[in-house]
Amino acid sequence: MKLAPLSSRFTALPTLKVAEKLLGCYLVRQWEEHELVVQIVETEAYVGEDDKACHAAAGKTRRNEIMYGPPGAAYVYFIYGMHYCLNLVTERDGFPGAVLIRACTPIQGIEAIRIRRPGRKDRELLSGPGRLCAGLAIDRNLNGTDLTSPTSPLFIAKGPPVPKNKVETSSRVGISKSAGEARGYPWRFFIRGDPHVSPGRPTVR
DNA sequence: GGATCGATCGGCT
DNA sequence: GCCGATCGATCCG
Numbered sequence: 341m342k343l344a345p346l347s348s349r350f351t352a353l354p355t356l357k358v359a360e361k362l363l364g365c366y367l368v369r370q371w372e373e374h375e376l377v378v379q380i381v382e383t384e385a386y387v388g389e390d391d392k393a394c395h396a397a398a399g400k401t402r403r404n405e406i407m408y409g410p411p412g413a414a415y416v417y418f419i420y421g422m423h424y425c426l427n428l429v430t431e432r433d434g435f436p437g438a439v440l441i442r443a444c445t446p447i448q449g450i451e452a453i454r455i456r457r458p459g460r461k462d463r464e465l466l467s468g469p470g471r472l473c474a475g476l477a478i479d480r481n482l483n484g485t486d487l488t489s490p491t492s493p494l495f496i497a498k499g500p501p502v503p504k505n506k507v508e509t510s511s512r513v514g515i516s517k518s519a520g521e522a523r524g525y526p527w528r529f530f531i532r533g534d535p536h537v538s539p540g541r542p543t544v545r
Numbered sequence: 546g547g548a549t550c551g552a553t554c555g556g557c558t
Numbered sequence: 559g560c561c562g563a564t565c566g567a568t569c570c571g
Contacts, residue, residue: 384563386563393563394563395563417563419562419563419564420561420562420564420565421562422564422565423564423565425563425564427563440563442563468564468565469563469564470564470565471564471565474565512563513563513564514562514563514564515563516561516562516563518561540563540564
């Protein structure tokens, strides 16, 4: 299986573009002798301080500073006291943007993923941002990892192009009322009909 | 299948 | 002191 990493030029593109083009790409995780390979089926874009749902909405802090740095880095954060979420940093150095990776299809190493997610059906192994991190052993130790380097313990590789008519959009999931009009932005991208897409319901219908 | 709710804690006001 | 880019158990139908 050929696994060519994403170029840093690609990760510096506008966040919405990266979010859409990330569908079909592979996420490769080296974990305890296992090479886990999964394919991205659902993403969300978070762009700039004007996006009230973006962690950068209140300015730069210790937590979100990775988003302000060079594109291609992993932004991993802890949420709800028990879950982690994985993002790919986008845009130019100095401008905050990231793509939340929300769901994947297992391609290689599914046995190891099943062990990390006992009692779950295969379609539920990686179908949500918290589930994805649990299944692939992603936590704050990977914050800042270069996702464009094939020698990283976690990186992203190019995948087959996904036809435009297979890409569906909706508003993002789990955005609170305080985000104002940003709640309705159609910045969630997913592969139409794919069983591994998360059950998360769009914030605005 | 859908609605509701508790878990659990770091970040920021 | 409040609340979140979530998950999964439970209750109801």
